Amino acid sequence: MSPDTTLPDDVESLRRLLLAEREAAASAVAELTEQLQQARTGLVAKTLELEKLKVQLAKLRRMTFGRSSEKLDREIAQLELQLGDLEEDIAQSGPPATSSDPVDAAEKAKPVRRPLPGHLPRREVVHEAPCACPSCGGVLRPLGEDVTEILDYEPARFHVVRHVRPKLSCRTCEAIAQAPVPDLPIDRGRAGPGLLAHVLVSKYADHLPLYRQTEIYGREGIDLERSTLADWVGRSAALLEPLVSLLRAEVLAAPRLHADDTPVPVLAPGAGRTKTGRLWVYVRDDRPHGGDAPPAAAFFYSPDRKGERPQAHLACFAGHLHADAYAGFNALYEPDRLPGPVIPVGCWAHARRKFHDLYAAKQSPLAKEALDRIGALYDVEAEIRGQPPDERRRIRSVRSRPMAEELAAWMQARLTKLSGRSDMAAAMRYALSRWDSLVRYLDDGHLEIDNNAAERALRAVALGRKNYLFAGSDTGGARAAAIYSLIGTARLNDIDPQAWLADVIGRINTHPAKRLAELLPWNWAQGR
Numbered sequence: 088m089s090p091d092t093t094l095p096d097d098v099e100s101l102r103r104l105l106l107a108e109r110e111a112a113a114s115a116v117a118e119l120t121e122q123l124q125q126a127r128t129g130l131v132a133k134t135l136e137l138e139k140l141k142v143q144l145a146k147l148r149r150m151t152f153g154r155s156s157e158k159l160d161r162e163i164a165q166l167e168l169q170l171g172d173l174e175e176d177i178a179q180s181g182p183p184a185t186s187s188d189p190v191d192a193a194e195k196a197k198p199v200r201r202p203l204p205g206h207l208p209r210r211e212v213v214h215e216a217p218c219a220c221p222s223c224g225g226v227l228r229p230l231g232e233d234v235t236e237i238l239d240y241e242p243a244r245f246h247v248v249r250h251v252r253p254k255l256s257c258r259t260c261e262a263i264a265q266a267p268v269p270d271l272p273i274d275r276g277r278a279g280p281g282l283l284a285h286v287l288v289s290k291y292a293d294h295l296p297l298y299r300q301t302e303i304y305g306r307e308g309i310d311l312e313r314s315t316l317a318d319w320v321g322r323s324a325a326l327l328e329p330l331v332s333l334l335r336a337e338v339l340a341a342p343r344l345h346a347d348d349t350p351v352p353v354l355a356p357g358a359g360r361t362k363t364g365r366l367w368v369y370v371r372d373d374r375p376h377g378g379d380a381p382p383a384a385a386f387f388y389s390p391d392r393k394g395e396r397p398q399a400h401l402a403c404f405a406g407h408l409h410a411d412a413y414a415g416f417n418a419l420y421e422p423d424r425l426p427g428p429v430i431p432v433g434c435w436a437h438a439r440r441k442f443h444d445l446y447a448a449k450q451s452p453l454a455k456e457a458l459d460r461i462g463a464l465y466d467v468e469a470e471i472r473g474q475p476p477d478e479r480r481r482i483r484s485v486r487s488r489p490m491a492e493e494l495a496a497w498m499q500a501r502l503t504k505l506s507g508r509s510d511m512a513a514a515m516r517y518a519l520s521r522w523d524s525l526v527r528y529l530d531d532g533h534l535e536i537d538n539n540a541a542e543r544a545l546r547a548v549a550l551g552r553k554n555y556l557f558a559g560s561d562t563g564g565a566r567a568a569a570i571y572s573l574i575g576t577a578r579l580n581d582i583d584p585q586a587w588l589a590d591v592i593g594r595i596n597t598h599p600a601k602r603l604a605e606l607l608p609w610n611w612a613q614g615r
Contacts, residue, residue, distance in 0.1 A: 178321025
C-alpha cells in the first residue's frame with residue numbers, strides 16, 4: 088500500500104491534525120450523549136402521557152361499573168402510584184435545558200399555576216436593600232418592591248411566606264438597588280422547605296402515597312395536584328443526593344455492620360403486573376457497647392436478589408457483618424478478599440425463630456426447652472447492654488459461654504433420637520451448621536447476639552409496602568432507598584425527620600460542599 092501523500096510531513100502539523108481529530112471525536116461523543124439523554128427524556132414523557140390516559144380510562148370504567156368495583160379501585164390506585172414515580176423521575180433528572188427539549192410536552196401538561204389561597208395567613212420576610220447605591224455610593228430612594236409568594240407548611244398548619252424585596256433607586260445615578268432573590272429549594276418553585284420535608288416524610292415515614300396526600304390537602308382547601316407533589320419529590324431527591332452519598336459512605340466505613348434485605352413489589356413496565364425488587368439496609372449501631380459513633384442506616388435498592396448486589400454495596404467494607412445465612416454474602420467471607428476479610432456474625436434471632444414457629448404450631452416440649460435455653464442467653468445481653476466492650480466480653484465468657492456449650496451438646500444429643508426429616512431436626516441442624524458464627528459474639532464485646540438492628544430498620548419499609556401496594560419503577564425504588572436512608576438515620580438519632588429535613592432542604596443549596604458533613608443528623612443536632 089502506498090503512503091498517504093496528503094498528510095503533512097512536519098511533526099507540528101501532524102500534532103495539530105491529531106488534536107483536531109480528537110476534538111472532533113469528543114464533540115461527536117458529547118453530541119451523541121446529549122441526543123441519547125433527550126431521547127430517554129422524551130420516552131419518559133411519552134410514557135407519562137400514556138399512563139395518564141390509562142388512569143383516565145380506569146376512572147371512566149369505574150364511573151360506568153359503579154363504586155362497588157374493588158378491582159377497578161385497586162387498578163386506579165396502582166396506576167396513580169406509577170404516575171407518581173414517572174413524574175418524580177422527570178423532576179429528579181432536572182429541568183429542561185432548552186425549549187426544544189422533548190420534556191416540553193410533559194411540562195406543558197402540568198396544571199396551570201393558580202394564585203395561592205387568599206384565606207391562608209401570610210408571614211412577610213423583608214429582604215432589606217443596601218443602605219447606599221452599590222454602583223456609586225449615592226443616596227437611594229424608594230422605587231417599589233417585588234413580592235415572591237411560596238407555599239410552606241408547619242405541622243398541622245399551612246401558611247404563605249411573602250418574600251418582600253424593596254426596590255430603591257439612586258438619586259445621584261438612578262441605579263436600582265435591591266436585595267437578591269432569596270435562595271429557594273426549587274428554582275422558581277412555590278414550595279418552601281417545610282412543605283417539601285412534610286411531603287417526603289408523609290410519603291416515606293408515614294406511608295402516604297402522593298395521591299392520598301392530595302386528598303388530605305384538598306380537605307384543608309389547598310389544591311395540590313399529584314403531579315405537582317411528584318415534581319417536588321423528584322427535585323427534593325436530586326437536591327439531597329450529595330447528602331445521601333455522604334451518609335452511605337459514612338455507614339460503610341464502619342468496622343461493624345448489620346445487614347438485611349426485604350422484598351418490594353415493583354411494577355413491570357408494559358406487563359401490567361409486578362416483579363420483586365429488593366431493599367437492602369446496612370446499619371451502624373454502636374450504642375449497645377457504649378460506642379461513640381452515632382447510629383446510621385444506609386438503604387440500597389436492586390431489581391433482584393443476586394449475590395452481586397450486596398457484594399457491590401460492600402465492595403469497600405472490611406470487618407464484622409451481622410447477617411442471616413443468605414448465600415449471596417458468602418463471596419464476602421473469602422479470607423483473601425480485598426480490601427480485607429468480612430467476618431460473619433450469626434443471628435440468634437433467626438435460629439430462635441425456627442423453634443418459636445414449632446412451639447407456636449405444635450406446643451412441642453423440645454421447642455420450648457430450646458427457647459428457654461436461648462432466652463437465657465438473651466437475659467445476659469439485657470443486663471450488659473450499654474456496658475464497655477471488655478466488660479461485656481468478660482461477663483459473656485463467665486455466664487453465656489457455658490450455656491451456649493450446653494445448648495450445643497443438648498441439640499447434638501437430641502438429634503440422634505429425632506427423625507432426620509422432622510422440622511425439629513431441621514431447626515437444630517440450622518443452628519449447629521452455623522455454630523461458629525452464632526457464638527462469635529462471645530469473643531468480642533463490640534458484637535451483638537443478633538441482627539435485630541437491621542430488622543428494625545426495615546420495619547418502615549414493610550409498613551410502606553402495605554400502603555403503597557408496590558413501587559412504580561426501579562428508579563422509584565432507588566429514590567425510596569435514598570430517602571429511607573435519611574429518615575431512618577434521623578430516627579435512630581432521636582431526631583424529628585420533619586424538622587431536620589426542613590432545615591437541610593432550606594440550606595443545602597448554599598451550604599459549602601466541603602462542610603456537607605455538618606448537615607448529617609448527629610452533627611446537625613449538635614450544632615443546634
